[in-house]
Amino acid sequence: MSVLELVLSTWILLTVFLMALAIILGRFKIKREGKCQPLEESEQPLPRLEVLVPVKGVSPNQDEILKSLLTQNYPGYHLSFILEDDQDEANELVERLCNQYVHAHKVLSGFAKSCAQKNHNLIAGVKALRPETEVLLFCDSTNMADSDWLRRFIMPLVANGMQVVTTFRAFKPEPATLGGVCQAIYAAFLRILATMRPTPWGGATALHRETFDRLDVVDMWSHTVVDDLVLGNLLEAAGGKVRMDPCNLLVSPVHNQSVAGFLAYMDRQILFPKFTNPGMWLATVAGFLNFVLAFLAAAILSTLATLGMVAAGVGWASYIFLVVLLLSALLLRNMNPSDISLKKWLICVVPCIILVAFICLRSIIVNHIDWHGRRYWPGKGGVVLRVEWL
Numbered sequence: 001m002s003v004l005e006l007v008l009s010t011w012i013l014l015t016v017f018l019m020a021l022a023i024i025l026g027r028f029k030i031k032r033e034g035k036c037q038p039l040e041e042s043e044q045p046l047p048r049l050e051v052l053v054p055v056k057g058v059s060p061n062q063d064e065i066l067k068s069l070l071t072q073n074y075p076g077y078h079l080s081f082i083l084e085d086d087q088d089e090a091n092e093l094v095e096r097l098c099n100q101y102v103h104a105h106k107v108l109s110g111f112a113k114s115c116a117q118k119n120h121n122l123i124a125g126v127k128a129l130r131p132e133t134e135v136l137l138f139c140d141s142t143n144m145a146d147s148d149w150l151r152r153f154i155m156p157l158v159a160n161g162m163q164v165v166t167t168f169r170a171f172k173p174e175p176a177t178l179g180g181v182c183q184a185i186y187a188a189f190l191r192i193l194a195t196m197r198p199t200p201w202g203g204a205t206a207l208h209r210e211t212f213d214r215l216d217v218v219d220m221w222s223h224t225v226v227d228d229l230v231l232g233n234l235l236e237a238a239g240g241k242v243r244m245d246p247c248n249l250l251v252s253p254v255h256n257q258s259v260a261g262f263l264a265y266m267d268r269q270i271l272f273p274k275f276t277n278p279g280m281w282l283a284t285v286a287g288f289l290n291f292v293l294a295f296l297a298a299a300i301l302s303t304l305a306t307l308g309m310v311a312a313g314v315g316w317a318s319y320i321f322l323v324v325l326l327l328s329a330l331l332l333r334n335m336n337p338s339d340i341s342l343k344k345w346l347i348c349v350v351p352c353i354i355l356v357a358f359i360c361l362r363s364i365i366v367n368h369i370d371w372h373g374r375r376y377w378p379g380k381g382g383v384v385l386r387v388e389w390l
């Protein structure tokens with residue numbers, strides 16, 4: 001084996017084993033947290049809680065999803081649906097639900113001019129809070145929860161004295177299209193990262209109102225492009241601890257997701273940290289592109305080794321890479337609660353890698369974020385410099 005072949009073999013093996021190690025450690029941490037336990041009554045009284053749900057448009061089963069958030073086994077909680085205006089497609093549904101459930105009400109935020117519309121909606125929801133509210137919970141309108149989810153989720157704030165608790169979500173493609181399964185694969189891997197680095201993530205986040213006010217989150221949200229990463233930065237700067245709850249995962253159905261839809265989703269996921277957390281973005285892009293290069297090298301070298309055109313050592317390193325990648329994909333599938341077939345999951349792994357690599361490369365030269373019909377031009381720290389309608 002030549003020096004070049006030795007270097008290639010070492011690089012290929014090191015890359016795949018580091019990826020596998022991250023997945024194994026994350027999975028171990030999730031297992032260590034234990035499975036969701038049956039709900040037990042707390043000796044401490046439950047805090048007065050309000051759930052803020054920004055809503056944009058409707059999906060095929062939006063009614064079922066929103067009702068799951070309205071039928072929680074939690075005494076006396078309130079829920080605010082926040083819309084831009086009453087012309088939103090979801091307005092009729094929200095009106096009907098608010099008439100049906102006395103603890104639900106609607107907030108109209110108006111249009112954002114200096115921040116992301118979602119941030120603007122959340123700020124409007126915060127300003128409409130009841131005076132007695134003690135705990136805020138932010139949740140996306142695409143997340144479905146079982147009836148005891150809310151009580152289980154906020155228990156760390158009640159029983160363990162935590163200031164902030166967050167969880168992630170799993171995507172359930174309906175049907176299992178290429179774009180939908182790719183999104184599920186991505187979410188399974190990101191769940192690992194979210195567990196390893198506890199910070200608010202898309203899904204749900206609950207925190208004490210006192211903590212929210214002390215951090216002056218409203219002021220920061222009012223001129224930035226994303227909510228969760230900005231909140232995480234504020235918490236980190238203040239030395240606040242975040243508990244990631246990997247057990248009480250939410251489920252987000254994804255209907256007829258196209259490849260273009262998946263790319264648009266991934267575009268935001270990669271670009272948000274480019275502006276708010278450039279170190280995170282750089283590490284993500286560099287690490288993933290290194291992995292993709294190693295994957296392509298392993299695919300090519302394993303073929304050449306089979307044909308007897310490279311040294312056996314390089315071939316074995318490439319075969320090992322592909323086997324470890326397969327086992328890692330199976331482990332990630334085990335972390336997704338939907339019933340995606342093994343065949344479809346494995347078929348979508350390679351396209352997912354290639355599509356995410358494209359988005360990572362694209363993020364290097366793109367300096368705007370397209371989101372719900374608007375184009376945001378962020379600067380340092382995610383501060384919105386300009387907003388354009390698409």
